[in-house]
Amino acid sequence: xxxxxxxxxxxxxxxxxxxxxxxxxxxxxxxxxxxxxxxxxxxxxxxxxxxxxxxxxxxxxxxxxxxxxxxxxxxxxxxxxxxxxxxxxxxxxxxxxxxxxxxxxxxxxxxxxxxxxxxxxxxxxxxxxxxxxxxxxxxxxxxxxxxxxxxxxxxxxxxxxxxxxxxxxxxxxxxxxxxxxxxxxxxxxxxxxxxxxxxxxxxxxxxxxxxxxxxxxxxxxxxxxxxxxxxxxxxxxxxxxxxxx
Amino acid sequence: xxxxxxxxxxxxxxxxxxxxxxxxxxxxxxxxxxxxxxxxxxxxxxxxxxxxxxxxxxxxxxxxxxxxxxxxxxxxxxxxxxxxxxxxxxxxxxxxxxxxxxxxxxxxxxxxxxxxxxxxxxxxxxxxxxxxxxxxxxxxxxxxxxxxxxxxxxxxxxxxxxxxxxxxxxxxxxxxxxxxxxxxxxxxxxxxxxxxxxxxxxxxxxxxxxxxxxxxxxxxxxxxxxxxxxxxxxxxxxxxxxxxxxxxxxxxxxxxxxxxxxxxxxxxxxxxxxxxxxxxxxxxxxxxxxxxxxxxxxxxxxxxxxxxxxxxxxxxxxxxxxxxxxxxxxxxxxxxxxxxxxxxxxxxxxxxxxxxxxxxxxxxxxxxxxxxxxxxxxxxxxxxxxxxxxxxxxxxxxxxxxxxxxxxxxxxxxxxxxxxxxxxxxxxxxxxxxxxxxxxxxxxxxxxxxxxxxxxxxxxxxxxxxxxxxxxxxx
Ligand code: SF4
Numbered sequence: 001x002x003x004x005x006x007x008x009x010x011x012x013x014x015x016x017x018x019x020x021x022x023x024x025x026x027x028x029x030x031x032x033x034x035x036x037x038x039x040x041x042x043x044x045x046x047x048x049x050x051x052x053x054x055x056x057x058x059x060x061x062x063x064x065x066x067x068x069x070x071x072x073x074x075x076x077x078x079x080x081x082x083x084x085x086x087x088x089x090x091x092x093x094x095x096x097x098x099x100x101x102x103x104x105x106x107x108x109x110x111x112x113x114x115x116x117x118x119x120x121x122x123x124x125x126x127x128x129x130x131x132x133x134x135x136x137x138x139x140x141x142x143x144x145x146x147x148x149x150x151x152x153x154x155x156x157x158x159x160x161x162x163x164x165x166x167x168x169x170x171x172x173x174x175x176x177x178x179x180x181x182x183x184x185x186x187x188x189x190x191x192x193x194x195x196x197x198x199x200x201x202x203x204x205x206x207x208x209x210x211x212x213x214x215x216x217x218x219x220x221x222x223x224x225x226x227x228x229x230x231x232x233x234x235x236x237x238x239x240x241x242x243x244x245x
Numbered sequence: 246x247x248x249x250x251x252x253x254x255x256x257x258x259x260x261x262x263x264x265x266x267x268x269x270x271x272x273x274x275x276x277x278x279x280x281x282x283x284x285x286x287x288x289x290x291x292x293x294x295x296x297x298x299x300x301x302x303x304x305x306x307x308x309x310x311x312x313x314x315x316x317x318x319x320x321x322x323x324x325x326x327x328x329x330x331x332x333x334x335x336x337x338x339x340x341x342x343x344x345x346x347x348x349x350x351x352x353x354x355x356x357x358x359x360x361x362x363x364x365x366x367x368x369x370x371x372x373x374x375x376x377x378x379x380x381x382x383x384x385x386x387x388x389x390x391x392x393x394x395x396x397x398x399x400x401x402x403x404x405x406x407x408x409x410x411x412x413x414x415x416x417x418x419x420x421x422x423x424x425x426x427x428x429x430x431x432x433x434x435x436x437x438x439x440x441x442x443x444x445x446x447x448x449x450x451x452x453x454x455x456x457x458x459x460x461x462x463x464x465x466x467x468x469x470x471x472x473x474x475x476x477x478x479x480x481x482x483x484x485x486x487x488x489x490x491x492x493x494x495x496x497x498x499x500x501x502x503x504x505x506x507x508x509x510x511x512x513x514x515x516x517x518x519x520x521x522x523x524x525x526x527x528x529x530x531x532x533x534x535x536x537x538x539x540x541x542x543x544x545x546x547x548x549x550x551x552x553x554x555x556x557x558x559x560x561x562x563x564x565x566x567x568x569x570x571x572x573x574x575x576x577x578x579x580x581x582x583x584x585x586x587x588x589x590x591x592x593x594x595x596x597x598x599x600x601x602x603x604x605x606x607x608x609x610x611x612x613x614x615x616x617x618x619x620x621x622x623x624x625x626x627x628x629x630x631x632x633x634x635x636x637x638x639x640x641x642x643x644x645x646x647x648x649x650x651x652x653x654x655x656x657x658x659x660x661x662x663x664x665x666x667x668x669x670x671x672x673x674x675x676x677x678x679x680x681x682x683x684x685x686x687x688x689x690x691x692x693x694x695x696x697x698x699x700x701x702x703x704x705x706x707x708x709x710x711x712x713x714x715x716x717x718x719x720x
Contacts, residue, residue, distance in 0.1 A: 055636030181613030193699030224700030
């Protein structure tokens with residue numbers, strides 16, 4: 001690690017906070033093991049992406065302003081274990097608040113210091129080897145917003161490549177959408193469900209016993225689908241694999 | 246444009262349960278996406294070319310009035326005539342009048358998306374003319390009395406057996422005619438050859454129009470575009486007003502990227518650049534072929550409206566169809582579910598742009614926002630951004646279900662008040678743990694049941710991350 005970064009701010013995302021706290025704890029373990037101090041502003045809630053994607057931009061703006069305020073007290077890099085919430089804060093906040101005299105500049109400042117977790121490790125800290133040892137046949141699903149919104153093409157794979165003891169498996173169509181799409185999964189559930197089935201077929205064909213990725217939202221969707229099929233394939237956020245020793 | 250009584254959701258249901266359609270979609274979208282990928286990978290300068298193509302389109306659309314004027318002048322100088330149509334009705338009127346005043350009985354058409362917007366065939370048929378589509382796919386769709394389901398592969402939804410049965414019924418095809426695909430195309434070719442020879446008017450579309458020379462560029466794989474525009478005595482080219490590029494050199498850039506993005510070909514089999522009608526000197530033709538008259542109908546039909554809106558970027562579109570092939574939603578539901586001339590991601594922006602959001606408000610919702618469309622678009626149109634914009638317009642117009650508005654409003658109230666938010670989620674966590682089986686819920690209530698129709702939903706954690714942080718770190 002060759003940077004002078006000492007502290008990071010963790011924005012854990014609403015889904016990790018309420019549904020998958022283990023992912024958040026794994027992220028903290030990894031960051032602390034790298035010698036960083038992790039700040040966790042307790043007032044944080046949700047970045048507002050669900051409202052934004054549904055077109056409720058006034059609601060989304062209110063949530064964006066709130067989150068910016070929560071993150072304002074520090075100027076440390078913001079680390080987010082999610083490509084889609086990262087994309088929201090990095091790209092959409094700036095657009096949404098462009099005409100807001102009080103928040104436009106702050107939105108840009110927050111955007112400039114926000115990173116998705118694997119992006120932060122690889123691109124900012126320059127770390128790929130976390131000395132992890134894990135087990136299992138692992139396939140990687142590339143979540144869309146991380147992949148196409150933030151350009152997370154190689155970082156997660158570079159990190160996984162360094163994990164000792166695992167057998168990487170190719171996931172056919174790994175860069176194809178799982179069909180989640182936020183409220184789309186509820187509003188147009190029959191299309192979303194059909195897209196998911198294809199993803200699940202590919203997962204089952206991959207021979208993996210564990211699926212990993214950078215976004216708990218897609219992973220939750222995939223895990224829910226696998227469970228419904230009665231599959232025993234595990235689903236884990238990448239941080240949980242990288243933390244294993 | 247007519248909106249059918251069958252809802253979007255019903256069409257989706259039907260498509261998802263149509264086994265044959267699913268197979269056809271699977272095969273063809275995979276073939277196109279792989280073809281595109283390989284074709285671009287083989288071109289080292291592909292990314293730079295896309296940037297260049299985008300710059301050309303952006304520049305043209307920003308200066309559309311100037312290039313339209315230049316183009317119209319150039320067409321007239323080559324001996325062609327230009328007609329301006331603000332609406333579909335005007336365009337139909339212009340074409341029908343041209344045909345009637347010249348005693349046209351038989352019309353052949355090469356592929357034209359804009360003619361689908363106009364429903365031109367019906368208009369001409371109502372005047373007693375015979376109209377025959379000559380693009381093989383369009384011809385099959387016409388015989389089947391169906392609408393095209395893909396902007397570049399109109400009958401992507403049909404299998405070979407479907408077409409064989411259709412040819413048997415409509416063309417009295419024999420077993421020998423239907424032996425294999427070459428035999429089937431040979432049959433269509435024989436039938437269409439006659440149509441070309443009989444026709445007095447050829448109607449074409451226009452892939453690109455070149456402002457500096459007044460040329461119309463048509464790309465086809467079957468040569469039917471060439472026959473449509475040279476055999477009949479009258480050629481009418483229909484052109485959406487955004488189809489322009491400034492120069493021949495710009496056209497070269499677009500052509501390098503169009504076929505690769507569309508079908509994975511380096512270039513289409515036929516590329517026609519038509520500049521004016523058959524040349525004459527002292528009243529005598531001096532060229533071996535070509536129509537006596539060339540008319541270009543420049544059609545607005547809602548495009549100005551798009552031009553003045555935040556959706557203007559969609560006018561950069563070169564109708565390659567790559568975004569359809571790459572779209573996970575299109576891959577599942579095919580083109581007919583959209584019920585629009587333009588399907589897939591581009592259609593979900595263009596259709597509400599041209600015809601208004603209200604009747605088409607489901608289309609921008611039919612997307613996971615995965616960004617595959619933007620990734621493959623040769624001119625890098627930010628389609629997801631425009632889908633989001635349309636969704637926000639739908640909210641402003643009150644086109645969303647009440648429960649959604651209500652629950653997101655409530656959610657917002659909670660999100661900006663952490664104590665409410667955390668209390669609410671603790672309560673939800675408690676309830677969800679009660680109803681869950683081993684941490685997963687099989688049935689969610691109300692509108693959320695859509696989720697559990699297809700997958701389980703996790704219960705909220707007993708202790709959230711923030712609770713654990715607070716407890717473990719004494720904060
Ligand atoms: S929007 Fe882009 S990808 Fe889609 S048809 Fe148009 S040019 Fe092709």
